[in-house]
Amino acid sequence: MTGLRLSNIGKSYGDTRVLSGIDLDIAAGEFVAVLGPSGCGKTTLLRLVAGFDRPDEGSIALGDRQVAGGHVMVPPEGRGIGIVFQNYALWPHMSVAENVGYALKVARLPRAECEARVARALDTVDLAPLAGRRPADLSGGQRQRVALARCLAAGSDLVLLDEPLANLDVHLRAAMEEEFHRFHRESGATLVYITHDQSEAMALADRIAVMDKGRLLQCASPRQLYREPADATVAGFIGGGLVLPVEGLRPMAGGLAMADLLGTRVRLRCHAGEIARPLAMASTHPADIQPAHPGEAGIPARVIARSYRGGSWSYELRPETDPSLRLPMVLPDAAAPPEPGARLDLAFRDLWAIPLPGTSGPGAAPGHSSSSTTTTHPTEQFQCA
Numbered sequence: 001m002t003g004l005r006l007s008n009i010g011k012s013y014g015d016t017r018v019l020s021g022i023d024l025d026i027a028a029g030e031f032v033a034v035l036g037p038s039g040c041g042k043t044t045l046l047r048l049v050a051g052f053d054r055p056d057e058g059s060i061a062l063g064d065r066q067v068a069g070g071h072v073m074v075p076p077e078g079r080g081i082g083i084v085f086q087n088y089a090l091w092p093h094m095s096v097a098e099n100v101g102y103a104l105k106v107a108r109l110p111r112a113e114c115e116a117r118v119a120r121a122l123d124t125v126d127l128a129p130l131a132g133r134r135p136a137d138l139s140g141g142q143r144q145r146v147a148l149a150r151c152l153a154a155g156s157d158l159v160l161l162d163e164p165l166a167n168l169d170v171h172l173r174a175a176m177e178e179e180f181h182r183f184h185r186e187s188g189a190t191l192v193y194i195t196h197d198q199s200e201a202m203a204l205a206d207r208i209a210v211m212d213k214g215r216l217l218q219c220a221s222p223r224q225l226y227r228e229p230a231d232a233t234v235a236g237f238i239g240g241g242l243v244l245p246v247e248g249l250r251p252m253a254g255g256l257a258m259a260d261l262l263g264t265r266v267r268l269r270c271h272a273g274e275i276a277r278p279l280a281m282a283s284t285h286p287a288d289i290q291p292a293h294p295g296e297a298g299i300p301a302r303v304i305a306r307s308y309r310g311g312s313w314s315y316e317l318r319p320e321t322d323p324s325l326r327l328p329m330v331l332p333d334a335a336a337p338p339e340p341g342a343r344l345d346l347a348f349r350d351l352w353a354i355p356l357p358g359t360s361g362p363g364a365a366p367g368h369s370s371s372s373t374t375t376t377h378p379t380e381q382f383q384c385a
């Protein structure tokens with residue numbers, strides 16, 4: 001199996017800087033999603049890894065073999081990488097089996113070996129009964145599986161997937177997520193999955209590399225991105241996160257800190273190297289905001305609006321100490337939910353002190369930096385399909 005290492009990758013098109021200082025290590029057999037908004041450089045990164053383009057700076061290694069950087073530039077056909085495109089790129093005049101075996105035939109492998117590899121690949125993606133069909137007679141999901149089988153048959157143990165579900169309808173997308181899990185489990189291949197759909201990345205990947213404006217902001221497990229974002233951009237992007245200013249951050253033992261949030265003393269989680277500072281940013285999520293228990297100190301707020309979401313109520317709240325701010329809250333279904341205009345004391349059940357740039361904990365991209373200090377919802381920047 002082959003891992004992938006990108007070291008300090010930079011790329012410009014003319015005067016446009018598209019990628020800067022990308023460092024990313026993907027272990028053999030890992031499933032990594034590259035996630036970011038349109039235009040952040042995901043496809044450019046994939047093109048550099050595939051060998052369709054060369055980096056201006058840095059190097060790329062597959063396993064222990066350098067394939068790009070300096071004077072080295074191994075062409076795509078010499079990299080042994082499988083690629084699954086959005087549009088499947090299947091030959092319409094060939095059967096499923098012929099499509100899957102085409103590269104093997106061109107490589108002049110003995111016929112018996114070609115047939116055995118094609119049969120094995122079709123078995124893995126559960127398409128053996130459809131081996132004789134033409135692509136036109138397949139569903140979108142089945143075509144996608146033919147494209148996966150083609151990578152398997154070619155023996156690619158690193159497969160790049162470029163928004164492979166973008167052309168499928170919502171129901172099929174959910175079913176295909178399970179197919180990708182199965183493909184990963186059964187092939188053992190290293191998968192790099194490009195997407196701008198956060199829920200897809202969360203559902204599929206071992207780790208997600210979050211990109212923005214040509215930079216890698218953080219590469220970590222879905223849960224770590226959600227619970228311990230490395231900066232305000234990641235915090236606002238993942239899971240509809242909120243980024244709020246806190247004052248007087250003071251780390252204590254056990255990965256915890258104290259600070260003032262909207263005039264109330266609160267407890268936060270923080271990374272091991274956190275330092276005392278007068279101002280900091282904290283991240284939280286709507287599900288972590290709840291009415292305080294009786295007797296518990298809370299942040300006073302008014303209900304501005306509420307809507308029933310089927311099984312839960314969604315609220316918009318205005319803290320009394322900062323009337324310009326709006327806080328979302330989600331509460332379970334209740335017969336007598338708080339009305340607009342009602343006053344509540346709020347408790348934040350989970351808060352994370354966003355680390356200072358360059359000091360974040362494990363999983364942070366080396367050289368990572370951010371100057372974002374937004375206090376509102378930066379989520380709108382990242383519209384999912």
Ligand SMILES: Nc1ncnc2c1ncn2[C@@H]1O[C@H](COP(=O)(O)OP(=O)(O)OP(=O)(O)O)[C@@H](O)[C@H]1O
Pocket residue numbers: 013014016018036037038039040041042043044045196
């Ligand atoms: N050949 C090129 N010449 C000039 N600019 C380019 C070229 N290819 C890409 N770009 C620019 O580089 C930036 C990154 O593009 P890229 O296609 O890598 O982004 P992306 O994250 O894959 O976007 P999307 O999700 O919309 O496909 C964009 O601003 C794009 O306009």
